[in-house]
Amino acid sequence: MSFQTSGLHHVTAIGGDPQRNADFYLRTLGLRLVKTTVNFDDPGTYHLYYGDESGKPGSLLTFFPWKDAPSGRLGTGQATTTSFSVPERSLGWWKKHLEASGVTTGDIVSRDAEEVLTFRDPDGLVLALVAHQQGDPRDPWDTALVPGEHAIRGLHSVTMSVTREDATAGTLTEDLGLSFAEQDSNRFRFSAGEGGPGATVDVLVTPDAPRGLVAAGTVHHVAWRAPDEGTQVAWREELVDRGVGVTSILDRQYFRSIYFREPGGTLLEIATDQPGFSIDEPLLELGRALKLPPWLEPDREQIEAMLPKLDLPSENNPVRA
Template identity: 85%
Template sequence: MSIKTSGLHHVTAIGGDPQRNADFYLRTLGLRLVKTTVNFDDPGTYHLYYGDQSGRPGTLMTFFPWKDAPSGRLGTGQATTTSFSVPESSIGWWKQHLGQAGVEASQVTNRDDEDVLTFRDPDGLQLALVAHPQGDPRDPWDTALVPAEHAVRGLHSVTLSVSREDATAGMLGDLGLDFAAQDGNRFRFTAGDGGPGALVDVLVTPDAPQGLVARGTVHHVAWRAPDEPTQASWRAELVDRGVNVTSILDRQYFRSIYFREPGGTLLEVATDEPGFAIDEPLLELGRALKLPPWLEPDREQIQAVLPRLDLPSENDMAGTDRA
């Protein structure tokens, strides 16, 4: 087996009102909007990418926000919780911060020696903040509302809900993940060196309803490939194993292939290259609507359809200066 992903690349979900989405992820969660673009397959809606200062793989949460999208339903066959990594000493700060922002959060629980705080975004997407006891060395985005000492370091893990675990576990093994631990009906798998950003939990809930992917649910989970030749090799290997994989698609900031794991969740393998600074400077990430070359001729029509999006100062590197 040659496939060996190093961890999560991004998680993509379906949101509602784009302005409300941006305000929550920029101001409440303290992430940076690193790219404002459109859904390349449906350019009548935004595709918003949130992450750290430069949008490194493993820090990214992205959204297709449709203002009038119907609500989804959590259940089997989908990723039901997206977890972010925060410093071990910051869970109490986050509990207070979320409360001040009007976000109802759970009591802090401990699972696998990690403190966990769960809550939902304005569209009902299930999220968690997790403090890993060994820490997380990734540098955070620093804002006045969420200072660096407490800020999100990046993705921690995703939870896949399935009716049975064997086939899903097999697919995760095909991607190079290793079984790490079991806690009741929760099975943990690790990629690469393990730790935050390289974890997936498989939650077995045979009596749960089938999930419905719509507003407030995850659309797909993406895993990292270092470059295009590696991705092409992995795709060929998956095809040889009988997996129904898409062709390699140009997503401008990375290349992608998509397929479903046997439990039903849509997975992606995305390249680390070329990144988000290929069409705008680091200082200006996310400020302007960026379109791929094949959609640029339609810019006027696309902009006429998209709702206005005003970014708060927390997305401006100059606006993070609290001196």
């Protein structure tokens, strides 16, 4: 493969009630809502982007929240765990914080050089916090509820569940340019570049698990980074030449996207790093207003009437000195 991703760009999941979703990710997890927009393919629902201060690639977890969405089913053919990176020795604080917020957590477990705390969001989406001994230099979004010394640095990794690993491994290495890093029983780890937080995917082989159903509480797709549009165009051409069923390039306003499904069933995306989230509102005001792409602006009044009211907690835009 001529092209290699530098790591995760974002993960997109299906949520339920949008207000409950925003309260959890802004207040309980301490992320920032960097963009409030709509699902471009279904503008009757929000598309909410959570990340660090500016929504840098690799920090983002996004949601399509439908208030009455049915619950999904975890299983093979999907990403079954989304993990965030936190500082070393922070998991004790996080366990107390989450439990005080009414979130049931698992035990803190050790995996080689990492400690992991697993829990679920209000819709059942499986999340994990991972503390790596080598640390994570990325800057956090610092709020009063989740101070910077413990705050999430960005995505750490995703876990994809499959019935067998060989074909999925081929996609990760040949189509995305990842490299095999290590195996721990039925868990196979692949890394972009030198690996580490934000550049890792685990492939979990569970041949007897049921097939997953993508709905509320599950991941819709996993996006990987491309540096620019030129690279993405050439990358897509190479994927087509290799026989991969890849979409045309789609304008997502804040990045450009192509999508394809790996043989195990998980929907993957390659998204550009640019232009970013500050192209239509200032950095200090990210996420405050409903932003629509130009082709949906003529329908703004109708779209706003369909969307439920969303009250953002003050923590999303604290006063900056």
